[in-house]
Amino acid sequence: MNKYAKFAALIAVVVGTLIWLATAGSTQSETYYKTVKELNSMSGKSKTNKIRVGGDVAAGSIVRKADIVEFTLQQETATLRVAYDGRDPLPDTFKDGAQALADGRLGPDGVFHANKIQAKCSSKYQSKPGEAPAGLKAVPASKASI
Amino acid sequence: MENIGALALLLAFCVSLYAIVASAVGKIKNRPFLIVSGERAVYAVWVLVTTASGILVYSLLTGDFRFAYVAGHSNRDMDTIYKFTAWWGGQEGSLLFWSWILSTYAAVAVFTNRNKLRQIMPWVTAILSFVQLFFLLINNFVANPFQMLAVDKLVTSVADGLGLNPQLQYYAMAIHPPMLYLGYVGFAVPFAFAMGSLITRQPGDTWIHTTRRWSIVAWLFQSCGIMLGSAWAFDALGWGGYWMWDPVENASLLPWLAGTAFLHSVMMQEKKGMMKVWNMVLIATTFFLCIFGTFLTRSGIVSSVHAFAESSIGRYFVGFLAIGISATVYLILDRLPYLKSESPLESVVSRESSFLFNNLLLLASCFAVLWGTLFPVISEAISNEKISLDAPWFNRLMIPIGLGLLFLTGVGPLFAWRRTSIESLRRNFMLPGLLGCVLAAGLFIAGIHNFWALISLGLCMFVASTIVSEFFRGSLAIAQKQKMNFVRATFELTHRNTRRYGGYLVHMGIVLMFVGWTGQAFNKNTTAEVAMGKSFSVGAYDLKVTDVNSGDNPNYKWDSAVLEVSKHGKPFTTLEPERRYYKSAQQGLGHVALYNGLDEDLYVNFAASEGEGKVTLQGYVFPLVSWIWIGTLVLIFGTLVALVPSKVQRQYARTQIVGVAENKVAIEN
Numbered sequence: 001m002n003k004y005a006k007f008a009a010l011i012a013v014v015v016g017t018l019i020w021l022a023t024a025g026s027t028q029s030e031t032y033y034k035t036v037k038e039l040n041s042m043s044g045k046s047k048t049n050k051i052r053v054g055g056d057v058a059a060g061s062i063v064r065k066a067d068i069v070e071f072t073l074q075q076e077t078a079t080l081r082v083a084y085d086g087r088d089p090l091p092d093t094f095k096d097g098a099q100a101l102a103d104g105r106l107g108p109d110g111v112f113h114a115n116k117i118q119a120k121c122s123s124k125y126q127s128k129p130g131e132a133p134a135g136l137k138a139v140p141a142s143k144a145s146i
Numbered sequence: 147m148e149n150i151g152a153l154a155l156l157l158a159f160c161v162s163l164y165a166i167v168a169s170a171v172g173k174i175k176n177r178p179f180l181i182v183s184g185e186r187a188v189y190a191v192w193v194l195v196t197t198a199s200g201i202l203v204y205s206l207l208t209g210d211f212r213f214a215y216v217a218g219h220s221n222r223d224m225d226t227i228y229k230f231t232a233w234w235g236g237q238e239g240s241l242l243f244w245s246w247i248l249s250t251y252a253a254v255a256v257f258t259n260r261n262k263l264r265q266i267m268p269w270v271t272a273i274l275s276f277v278q279l280f281f282l283l284i285n286n287f288v289a290n291p292f293q294m295l296a297v298d299k300l301v302t303s304v305a306d307g308l309g310l311n312p313q314l315q316y317y318a319m320a321i322h323p324p325m326l327y328l329g330y331v332g333f334a335v336p337f338a339f340a341m342g343s344l345i346t347r348q349p350g351d352t353w354i355h356t357t358r359r360w361s362i363v364a365w366l367f368q369s370c371g372i373m374l375g376s377a378w379a380f381d382a383l384g385w386g387g388y389w390m391w392d393p394v395e396n397a398s399l400l401p402w403l404a405g406t407a408f409l410h411s412v413m414m415q416e417k418k419g420m421m422k423v424w425n426m427v428l429i430a431t432t433f434f435l436c437i438f439g440t441f442l443t444r445s446g447i448v449s450s451v452h453a454f455a456e457s458s459i460g461r462y463f464v465g466f467l468a469i470g471i472s473a474t475v476y477l478i479l480d481r482l483p484y485l486k487s488e489s490p491l492e493s494v495v496s497r498e499s500s501f502l503f504n505n506l507l508l509l510a511s512c513f514a515v516l517w518g519t520l521f522p523v524i525s526e527a528i529s530n531e532k533i534s535l536d537a538p539w540f541n542r543l544m545i546p547i548g549l550g551l552l553f554l555t556g557v558g559p560l561f562a563w564r565r566t567s568i569e570s571l572r573r574n575f576m577l578p579g580l581l582g583c584v585l586a587a588g589l590f591i592a593g594i595h596n597f598w599a600l601i602s603l604g605l606c607m608f609v610a611s612t613i614v615s616e617f618f619r620g621s622l623a624i625a626q627k628q629k630m631n632f633v634r635a636t637f638e639l640t641h642r643n644t645r646r647y648g649g650y651l652v653h654m655g656i657v658l659m660f661v662g663w664t665g666q667a668f669n670k671n672t673t674a675e676v677a678m679g680k681s682f683s684v685g686a687y688d689l690k691v692t693d694v695n696s697g698d699n700p701n702y703k704w705d706s707a708v709l710e711v712s713k714h715g716k717p718f719t720t721l722e723p724e725r726r727y728y729k730s731a732q733q734g735l736g737h738v739a740l741y742n743g744l745d746e747d748l749y750v751n752f753a754a755s756e757g758e759g760k761v762t763l764q765g766y767v768f769p770l771v772s773w774i775w776i777g778t779l780v781l782i783f784g785t786l787v788a789l790v791p792s793k794v795q796r797q798y799a800r801t802q803i804v805g806v807a808e809n810k811v812a813i814e815n
Contacts, residue, residue, distance in 0.1 A: 006494045011506060014550075018510055021543050022517070029539035033522060033532035052534060092313070092384070092735045 031103060036075035039106060052103045053080065053112060057119070059096040073100065073112075086115040094119035148213065151201035152292040155242075158194035158249075159282040161187050165275035173268035181268045185256050188271055191278060192253040199246045202239060202291050206232050211307050214293045215239055221309035221730045223700035228310050231320040235310045237444060237459075238291035240323060244440065245281040247324075247331045252278060255335050255360075263352065269342035270335075277334050280466045288459055309730040312702070318378035326371030326398055330436040332364025333405060337433035340426055344477045347484050354412050354425070359789060361429075365409060366785045368402050373778040384736040384751040386669070386766050388774070391540040396519040397439035400512055404432040407508035414501050418563070419488030423478065424505070426485065430474045435512075437467060442519070493565035500558035504551065511547045515540070545598055549605060552660055555653045556609035559616070559646075578615065582608030602664040606657050613650050613657070620647075641793045651784025658777030665746075665770025673753070677760045684765035687748055688712045689721070694759050702726040704737075705755040707763065711741070711748065723752035723763065747771050 031050045039053055055073035062071040069084040082102050084090065094100060094117055104114035165187035172180025202215070206229050211217040219232040219239065234240040252274040259267055285291070313319065336357035343353040375395065380388040389395060408428040414421045441463035478485075491498055517524070518535045525533040560574045586604030594600060617636060625635035640647040674682035681690035693708035706724035710717070721739035728735060741748040749766040756762060 003491065003493060007491065007499070007502075010494065010503070014503070014506060015510065018514065018543060018547070021546065022514065022539075029536040029542075031534045031536055033534065050536075092733060095733070 036073055036078040036080045039080055039112070040078055049105075050103065051105060051112075052101055053082075054099065054101045055080065057094070057096055057098050057100050062096065071100075073102065080112055081110070082112045082114050084114045084117055086117065090117055091119050147201055147205065147210070148292045148294060151198045152286075152290065154194045154198040154201075155282065155286050155290075155292070158191045158198070158245075159279065159286050161190050161194065162275045162279040162282055165191065166272045166279065169268040169272040169275070173272075181271075184268065184271050184275075185260065188249075188252050188256045188275065191275070192249040195242075195246050195249040195282075198285075198292075199233070199242055202242060203230060203233055206230065209307065212294055213291075214295045215291045217295060217307040219307065219310050221307040223730070224309055224315065225701075228315050228320065231314070232310045234323045234327070235314050238285075238289040238293070240327075241281065241284050241289050241444070242291050243324070244327055244331060245278065245285055247327055248274070248278050248281060248334060251331055251335055255338070259356070263356065265346050266339060266342035266348065266353070269345045270338045273338040273341050274334060277338075280462075284459065284462060288462060306730065309701075309728065312726070312728040312733050312735045313382060315728075316378060316382050318374045318381065322371055322374040322378055324371075325367050325374055329364050329366075329368025329371055330401065330439060332360060332367060333401065333429070333433045333436050335360045336364070337429050340429045341474065341477060344426065344481050344484075347481060349484065351412075351415055354415060358412070361405070361409060361412075362785060362789055365402070365405050366782065368398070368405065369778070369781060369785070372398050372402060373775075377775060380771070381738060381740065382735075384738055384753070385671075385764070386747075386749050386768055386771075388771075391515075391518070391537045393519050394443050396515050397442040400515055400519075401432050401435040401439055403508050403512040403515070404428060404435050407505045407512070408432055410501055410508075411505050414498060418498065420491075420498065421501075422485035422487060423482065426478050428505075430471075430478075431512075434467060434471055434474075437463065437470070441467070495561060495566045495571070497558065497561045497563045497566075500554055500561050504554050504558060507547050507551050507554070511544060511551075514543045514547070518543075548660070548663075549598075549601060552602070552605045552609060552657070555656060556605070556612045559650065559653075560612055574612070574615075578608045578611035581611045582606075596667045599664050599667040602660055606661050606664075609657050610654065613654050616650060617647070640787060641790075643794065644790045644792045645788050648784050648786075648788025648790070651787055652781050653784075655777045655779070655781030655784055658773045658780055660777075662770050662772065662774030662777060665768065665773070668769045669766065671764065671766040673762070673764045675756065675760060675762045677758075682763070682765065684748075685746070685767035686713050687718065687765070687767070688715070689750065689763070689765060691761065691763075694755075694761060696755075700729075702728045702735075705752065705761075707752060707761050709739070709750060709763075719748075721748070721750050723750045725752040725755065742772050744772055745769065 055075040058072040100119040102114035103116040169184035339353040376388040582604040585607040621635040672684040723739040724737040746769040751764040753762040
């Protein structure tokens, strides 16, 4: 066999295998991003997909039971009840008012069953230019000059 | 103060612009004065950016909370070291830090080459200044670190700041960003030299020789940065994960993969004059992936735990990438005739071919990671559904690619250039191949039936023995010839060709890291709610709670548990996991207790205090994980060895193709 044909064949085998690995069964590892609103309006269809939903953790909604943590995700007026039964401990950033991403599936009862939660502190670390970040105790200008 | 800082940044912006114009015009019109003034402008930019950075750091250290940045990322009670590291703890500061590193690198590159490479240097200055200009544009007009709080809102100061994100108040996290940035920015220099050499149609590989150390140092910083991030995740997140295929982790991995491909592929050009176009493409890819990585981290385009809030900054990066990539593609296409290969590929079983496949796999993995990371964006564009690909997808692709690369690590260096005879294959690979198979078979009999783990450990054995045998044979030859003892002969061998043997050490580091990664297949864990005096077990360990404490300091409150650990019933060690609650950030953070062993790590996380001496603890056993960090240290050591100049200066003979030279080679053979 011509040496270039050999190279071409080897490269084709490698690339082909990788493409096969990348596409075969990728539906199992696909997660659909949905907003709380979209989930609320999604009745009956494509519920089997893995879903990632994001929103703010409603203040005071976190309830810790034996192995499950329940809380409410909020996006403007829409809300979604989430039950977390995953193995890993909840991230430290997960608390009232945090932005959270929940991975899981929507159950028939309308509760979202999550097996993975990611959270980041809300606007606390990012404020708009010129505004005091939420939570900062501001000192009026007159006192500050002292 | 703030005005001086802001003014310095603005001036730096103008001076950078001047540096570009002066260097380019000076070169085109052949005005040495202009060229020199362009180079001086680079130093001036360094002084200005350093001034601005100094002012920001000073206000962080002294707690000048009138600065929005200081108020958002520092507070009175943090350790001084974290007040300093808050420089790169947030968006504006870290972009200023980027600028500062770039200006430093540019000044060093210009200074060290002030009497050399007069053809290329003006363009190098111009290109580096162009990148600098872009970052200064961001510093000045998009994410200005000297933004004051509430100028028109009757508020000019706050009593105390929010403090640095508690998760960042951790040693590895304090130095992880600068390491990554030093790596990211470092690749700008080889890129500038490559482009300079293209613009001026330089024959030869001057740019590669000049920037070899730059590339290796940048690569080393990047490796350290990635592994520190990994170590931080392992130590700090509370469940022992060290790689999650998170978009921001991927952002740091992408340029590393391309850079690794580049470091290997330049050897083909240096020794054989091959792959010239490819090397240009690779260094440009690496550089733009560095910019892309910064973009990914800073724009929040793909949601991630790390990513900062969405901001308009992304648009600027997209613009910069578009301009930069188009210019590079145009240059390479236009200069193709100057980049002709000097020798052909000869055999599938040859050093050249192993480099080719090494590049193919590295680039394939780079593409796969990029695809997976951007899949939410791609799928949204195509089907209007935002879909993300999870860790299992990455693992399914990256494990085989990684093992393929590991295999090449073993065989590549032992293949001869041009072609390899069956005889030499047998001589070089018989024993290592046998050892690898024996280890895999032994582990299988011992009850380990995980397919990938067996393959991986078998390959690790194979590669490790090829490396050891290389050192052994070389040292033995020197020891016999020079009549010196074996250890000294090993030093001598390494010193004679630091590049080659340093490279082997780096490979050894990678092998050890693979051993550590493979251990993941055997992790164990338990979660238990235990009271004082009670115990729970994980793996071979029994953990008994002997004390529960709590305390308070200005920065955080804490709870901790004292655990007496016994292994197989024998007393083993004492661990004290802790949970902190940072006051100003109002955030809890676990502080895990860890027992590092060469065989396995015992890892205990304090999940929650339930009151009345009751605590929830999570115990994990992570087999072999220490080898990841040991491998990292070996990799660093190997890279440093490769940076030491060789004792014997080698002139790599090239296979000449043209006329007389070819006859000469033929006669000599």
